[in-house]
Amino acid sequence: MLSRQELTDIIRIFEPDAEFPEGTQLLEVIVPAEKIFALAEKLKSDQKTAFNYLINETAVDFLTHMTVVYHLESTEFRHLIVLKSILSDRENPAIDSFTALYPTAEYFEREIFDLFGIRFNNHPNLKRLFLEDDYGYPLRKDFRDEINIIER
Amino acid sequence: MSEEIIQDVIIGESEDYIINLGPQHPSTHGVLRLEVCLKGETVKYLNPHVGYIHRGIEKMCEAITYQQIIHLTDRMDYLSAHMNNEAVCMVVEDALQVEVPERVKYIRTILDELNRLASHQLWWCAFGMDLGALTTFFYGLRDREHILDIFEESFGSRLLHSFNTPGGLMHDVHPNFQKRIKDFIKYFREKLPEYDQLLTGNIIFQNRAKGIGYMSKETAIGYGVTGPSGRGSNFSCDIRKIAPYGVYDKVQFNEILETGCDTFARYKVRMAEMWESLSILEQLVDNIPEGDFTAKMKPVVKLPAGEYFRRVETARGELAVYVVSDGNKNPYRMRFRTPNFSNLFVMNEIASGYKIADLIAISGSLDLVIPDIDR
Numbered sequence: 001m002l003s004r005q006e007l008t009d010i011i012r013i014f015e016p017d018a019e020f021p022e023g024t025q026l027l028e029v030i031v032p033a034e035k036i037f038a039l040a041e042k043l044k045s046d047q048k049t050a051f052n053y054l055i056n057e058t059a060v061d062f063l064t065h066m067t068v069v070y071h072l073e074s075t076e077f078r079h080l081i082v083l084k085s086i087l088s089d090r091e092n093p094a095i096d097s098f099t100a101l102y103p104t105a106e107y108f109e110r111e112i113f114d115l116f117g118i119r120f121n122n123h124p125n126l127k128r129l130f131l132e133d134d135y136g137y138p139l140r141k142d143f144r145d146e147i148n149i150i151e152r
Numbered sequence: 153m154s155e156e157i158i159q160d161v162i163i164g165e166s167e168d169y170i171i172n173l174g175p176q177h178p179s180t181h182g183v184l185r186l187e188v189c190l191k192g193e194t195v196k197y198l199n200p201h202v203g204y205i206h207r208g209i210e211k212m213c214e215a216i217t218y219q220q221i222i223h224l225t226d227r228m229d230y231l232s233a234h235m236n237n238e239a240v241c242m243v244v245e246d247a248l249q250v251e252v253p254e255r256v257k258y259i260r261t262i263l264d265e266l267n268r269l270a271s272h273q274l275w276w277c278a279f280g281m282d283l284g285a286l287t288t289f290f291y292g293l294r295d296r297e298h299i300l301d302i303f304e305e306s307f308g309s310r311l312l313h314s315f316n317t318p319g320g321l322m323h324d325v326h327p328n329f330q331k332r333i334k335d336f337i338k339y340f341r342e343k344l345p346e347y348d349q350l351l352t353g354n355i356i357f358q359n360r361a362k363g364i365g366y367m368s369k370e371t372a373i374g375y376g377v378t379g380p381s382g383r384g385s386n387f388s389c390d391i392r393k394i395a396p397y398g399v400y401d402k403v404q405f406n407e408i409l410e411t412g413c414d415t416f417a418r419y420k421v422r423m424a425e426m427w428e429s430l431s432i433l434e435q436l437v438d439n440i441p442e443g444d445f446t447a448k449m450k451p452v453v454k455l456p457a458g459e460y461f462r463r464v465e466t467a468r469g470e471l472a473v474y475v476v477s478d479g480n481k482n483p484y485r486m487r488f489r490t491p492n493f494s495n496l497f498v499m500n501e502i503a504s505g506y507k508i509a510d511l512i513a514i515s516g517s518l519d520l521v522i523p524d525i526d527r
Contacts, residue, residue, distance in 0.1 A: 025461060052373055053373050056487070058489075071461065075389070102374060103371075103501075107494075130206040138208060139211060
């Protein structure tokens with residue numbers, strides 16, 4: 001198991017543009033959207049890090065931007081990091097799909113596309129998972145549904 | 153004179169055809185539709201369609217307080233209601249840095265294991281019934297009733313108990329709690345071998361379960377298949393061992409791993425886990441310390457701004473809760489990484505190439521609870 005500092009040093013070599021916010025519960029790495037796939041590929045294939053298990057992939061809408069969040073774990077060493085990518089274009093958000101690295105990402109990404117409207121490049125089957133095609137994107141903070149959601 | 157139209161009806165090997173298993177099919181254990189493409193009787197691929205009971209729990213959480221969220225988490229994986237509650241409670245306790253009393257930790261761990269037992273019993277009886285063995289259903293429900301009675305006596309509800317609250321428990325357990333658990337352990341230690349006699353050794357059952365639904369360790373990790381289903385493929389994913397919570401670091405138990413990777417291996421993991429749960433209960437039930445049933449908490453729970461992540465082991469695998477807080481009494485974003493979501497979508501990978509009758513066995517061995525997928 002690598003310590004937080006050791007992981008930080010390794011990731012800095014892999015991706016010099018990565019930022020590491022202070023004071024977080026887990027080690028967080030903020031990477032530009034166009035570089036996140038390459039970084040994940042290195043983190044997965046490298047012998048020392050071996051992040052082979054994608055626990056969770058989700059998104060958060062902050063009204064000014066959106067964040068895609070990945071929780072990665074190594075089943076061999078049991079260290080855990082949080083990868084993040086900030087998408088400033090809320091009208092047409094897009095990021096690379098992780099499906100080629102982690103098959104489970106296919107469905108996490110379909111759910112994110114369904115609920116946030118974030119498009120994933122190179123996704124094999126990007127269709128809505130739960131809702132109908134003409135429904136809005138309900139987990140966006142500016143989503144309004146006058147029939148089903150009562151404003152308090 | 154109308155022209156006679158002759159249509160060839162093609163049946164069998166020459167043409168693929170698609171059937172819909174569900175959304176109201178008994179063996180899907182809920183409203184799940186599997187679009188199965190068949191060639192003869194062999195599954196070519198299958199495509200799960202979910203969302204029939206999508207309630208938007210994650211969206212609802214953004215409008216309600218943490219105490220109220222507890223009650224929604226019951227409705228995700230209703231057979232692991234207690235573990236789901238505990239996950240949210242622990243996120244809140246982590247964020248506020250509240251140390252819960254020892255008594256709470258012991259009771260929570262006991263309830264986790266009781267809930268796991270009840271869930272595995274229901275899985276066992278439903279799995280037998282999926283494969284045509286009706287008697288298992290009566291045996292399983294007979295024994296599960298004893299656990300539900302313990303729940304009912306202490307919390308007043310049998311399935312969705314919402315007994316946890318951030319900081320501790322809703323109220324103290326019933327005075328009979330320890331005695332009834334001890335009675336149950338004694339009772340179930342006698343009854344559990346019956347399960348093996350009835351089903352495990354049965355040659356019809358074994359022929360239907362062995363060598364079916366092969367899931368390699370790489371597949372399990374790649375698709376994030378956790379819980380007993382993942383451990384049947386030798387994927388060590390028990391959160392109770394990896395990141396102990398409650399009093400799991402004080403009890404002796406084994407993480408059950410099987411190398412068979414098939415339906416029968418997943419079956420054996422759950423059977424062995426029932427023995428482990430009984431042993432954990434035995435170690436804890438006499439040692440519940442005296443003390444408060446809850447830590448001192450403010451009536452309005454507000455998490456400091458930040459992000460929090462917590463994982464627990466439910467009866468079906470890893471439940472992770474991810475909270476983004478902006479300092480208000482409602483979470484800004486609440487995300488549940490539910491075990492069944494990942495466990496379901498591996499189905500195309502492991503069921504392709506087997507017969508449609510085996511598909512029922514495979515979906516039974518994954519032990520899916522559909523509201524947990526849809527949320």
